[in-house]
Amino acid sequence: MAQPRIMEATLTILGIAQDGGVPHAGCSCARCMSAHADPSLRRHPVACGVRGGDGSMHLIEASRSLPDQMRLWAEALGAEGVARPDSVSLTHIHLGHIDGLGQFGKEVMGCSEVPLFASESVLDELSGRSVLGPFSAATVQPMERFSPSEGCGFEMEFVPVPHRDEHADTHAVVIRGGNRSVLFLPDHDDWNQTLHRHGAVSIRQWLTDLEVDIALLDGSFWDASELPGRDMSEIPHPPVSETLARLGERVEGDAEVHFIHLNHSNPLLGPGPQADELSDLGWGVVVQGQQFAL
Numbered sequence: 001m002a003q004p005r006i007m008e009a010t011l012t013i014l015g016i017a018q019d020g021g022v023p024h025a026g027c028s029c030a031r032c033m034s035a036h037a038d039p040s041l042r043r044h045p046v047a048c049g050v051r052g053g054d055g056s057m058h059l060i061e062a063s064r065s066l067p068d069q070m071r072l073w074a075e076a077l078g079a080e081g082v083a084r085p086d087s088v089s090l091t092h093i094h095l096g097h098i099d100g101l102g103q104f105g106k107e108v109m110g111c112s113e114v115p116l117f118a119s120e121s122v123l124d125e126l127s128g129r130s131v132l133g134p135f136s137a138a139t140v141q142p143m144e145r146f147s148p149s150e151g152c153g154f155e156m157e158f159v160p161v162p163h164r165d166e167h168a169d170t171h172a173v174v175i176r177g178g179n180r181s182v183l184f185l186p187d188h189d190d191w192n193q194t195l196h197r198h199g200a201v202s203i204r205q206w207l208t209d210l211e212v213d214i215a216l217l218d219g220s221f222w223d224a225s226e227l228p229g230r231d232m233s234e235i236p237h238p239p240v241s242e243t244l245a246r247l248g249e250r251v252e253g254d255a256e257v258h259f260i261h262l263n264h265s266n267p268l269l270g271p272g273p274q275a276d277e278l279s280d281l282g283w284g285v286v287v288q289g290q291q292f293a294l
Ligand SMILES: [Zn+2]
Pocket: 018, 019, 094, 096, 097, 186, 187, 261
């Protein structure tokens, strides 16, 4: 009897922008105005999708760009039509990560019982906001590995990280396939706290401890001078320039590091000296639709 064909799990990048996306509401900067004029310059809020080895589809983060992201996901996989998630996972409860959840409900897709994986405090907070209707909420114990569906051929692991946890806590997600593992870390406050929490002295050591081959790291801002007139302490993220200073040049044996969750103001959204510096050091920025075989 022929064996069923086992595919490897594949991770697809579905959005690379910070919660506000590009163009950003209320902004008439040159980048946002170009994105109004040319839709190919638009960037969705951060999200990724993992197709399991059995063809099941698992979405991480539910942004308001869901309709476009589900088409992008299918297109990247060479499929017709649009992707339909079999499960949804959330890192935390800030706007851009959850504002697509309502689209699974009666008003749009009419789903029911889609598993929603998130921490207990995230699910508690969402139930208070009445958006759990279409979902069968499933709590994830931090640090415990699980498969989002039987036969998907990969595991996920929620890793706690500090991040302005006013309403609920925040996690990164490690996606572990048969061959490679990816760290998805869209938001955290600062490296000292994150590394301290995990008993690591450096980013390198933490990535080694996590046993990941690819790290998708919070790249919200290039540096602290980026948002004149806004108090950056209200929106803490480690600037990319600091992450690069900590990492230095990529050396043999290092994980691949790519930055995600870029604010509309981040110069890494286009070509320039910052993008050159990043690639000269051996690191990168992912593009929408980019895939990683797991
Ligand atoms: Zn965010």
